[in-house]
Amino acid sequence: MPSDEEGLMVRVDGAGGSVEPPPGWTVVDTDAAGLPALLASLSARRTVVVVPDTAAHAAVAAAEPPAAASGRVSLVHTSEPEAPPPSAAGGPPLTGWQAGLSALQATLDTDAWPALPEGLARIAPVRNVLESAGQIGRVTTEDGTTWVACGFPDLRRPSSKVLLVRDSPSQPEVIALHRFPRRVGVVTGDSGRWLPGDLRVDSICAERTGRPAPGGGRLFAVEAARVLLVEAGRVQSWDGRRLTDEGTPSQTLASLVLRWSQR
Numbered sequence: 431m432p433s434d435e436e437g438l439m440v441r442v443d444g445a446g447g448s449v450e451p452p453p454g455w456t457v458v459d460t461d462a463a464g465l466p467a468l469l470a471s472l473s474a475r476r477t478v479v480v481v482p483d484t485a486a487h488a489a490v491a492a493a494e495p496p497a498a499a500s501g502r503v504s505l506v507h508t509s510e511p512e513a514p515p516p517s518a519a520g521g522p523p524l525t526g527w528q529a530g531l532s533a534l535q536a537t538l539d540t541d542a543w544p545a546l547p548e549g550l551a552r553i554a555p556v557r558n559v560l561e562s563a564g565q566i567g568r569v570t571t572e573d574g575t576t577w578v579a580c581g582f583p584d585l586r587r588p589s590s591k592v593l594l595v596r597d598s599p600s601q602p603e604v605i606a607l608h609r610f611p612r613r614v615g616v617v618t619g620d621s622g623r624w625l626p627g628d629l630r631v632d633s634i635c636a637e638r639t640g641r642p643a644p645g646g647g648r649l650f651a652v653e654a655a656r657v658l659l660v661e662a663g664r665v666q667s668w669d670g671r672r673l674t675d676e677g678t679p680s681q682t683l684a685s686l687v688l689r690w691s692q693r
Contacts, residue, residue, distance in 0.1 A: 440468060527592035530610030534624060535571060540585050542568040544578045547597040550604075555684035559691050560595065569594055575623065577605065582691045591691050601650075601679070606690040609654070614690070616651040616683060626652060631659065639670030650679065651686060658682065 443461035460468055524532055531538060543566055551557045563580035570576045577594035584590055594605040600619035617625045626634045631649050632642035635657045647659030647666065658667045658676060665682040666673045676682040 440465070524588070526588045527590060527608040527610065528588050530592075530607040531569065533610060534569075534607075536569045538567050538569050538579060538585065540565065540567040544568050544576075546578060547595055547602055549597040549602040550595055550683075553680050553684060556680075556687050559684070559687050560593070563593075563691075571623065577603075579607075580691070591693065593687065593690060602683070604651075604683070604687060604690070609690070612654045614653050616686060617649050631657075635668055635670075639668060641670045643668045643673070645673065650682070658686075 439457045441457060441459045442465060443459070458468070523529070545551075546557060546560055550560065560578075560580050562582075564583035565581040565585045567579045567581070567585050568576055569579045575596075577596045579585060580593045580595065582591040582593075585592065590608065592607045594603075594607055594615075596603050598618035601616070603616060603618040603625070605613075605615040605624055613625055615625050626649065631647070634649060634652065635641065635643045638652060638655055638657050643657065643659060645659070645661070645666070647661035649657070650660040650665050651658040656667050656669045658665050660666075660679055663678060665676040665679055667676050668674075676685070
């Protein structure tokens with residue numbers, strides 16, 4: 431039986447090389463027509479299906495393998511081919527949070543020193559972390575969405591840890607911009623430009639962990655291979671294998687902000 435480190439990556443026609451397989455994984459190219467038979471014949475290994483657009487995603491979702499199939503399937507939606515790393519004019523490719531800022535198509539104003547969002551400032555442990563930032567600025571996208579940018583230790587070095595924070599009607603949003611190209615952060619009801627917004631929780635769990643969450647709950651935060659859900663005033667994290675209680679939303683938010691500010 432293949433180990434957890436091995437797997438099968440199925441690239442549906444049109445997805446191209448937008449997602450590279452981890453070491454030890456096998457890549458198989460197919461089209462939507464040949465996908466059902468392929469999924470039905472899965473062996474006991476982790477399987478990632480990479481699809482090129484929303485139409486192909488619907489075709490893949492309709493072709494789920496029968497319950498008897500032993501493979502664990504995760505659907506990855508890639509709406510656009512992977513672009514080369516952004517770079518400053520005439521300079522080397524951007525990395526880290528600077529590459530994330532370019533991908534967000536936003537501008538950074540380091541002359542601004544905006545106040546922290548009220549929803550985050552009310553949570554003392556969160557406020558303490560954000561106020562320890564070595565440099566604070568304002569990030570703005572073309573549609574006028576703004577975040578307070580907190581740089582650890584600054585907003586100059588590519589290696590800095592940069593958090594974008596803002597308030598929203600549902601809960602504060604936090605983006606760990608330095609985790610780019612992974613999109614990591616605390617989501618809000620109106621997320622969608624950078625973090626998952628109105629997608630189904632099961633789809634997000636399957637994308638990040640390989641399996642839908644066993645329980646219910648509202649999406650709270652996403653990490654590279656972990657999804658956090660909140661229900662009845664408690665946050666549970668799901669890694670594809672087990673649910674772990676993380677505490678109240680405020681406790682979890684403080685823990686995430688501290689960890690992301692450090693790595």
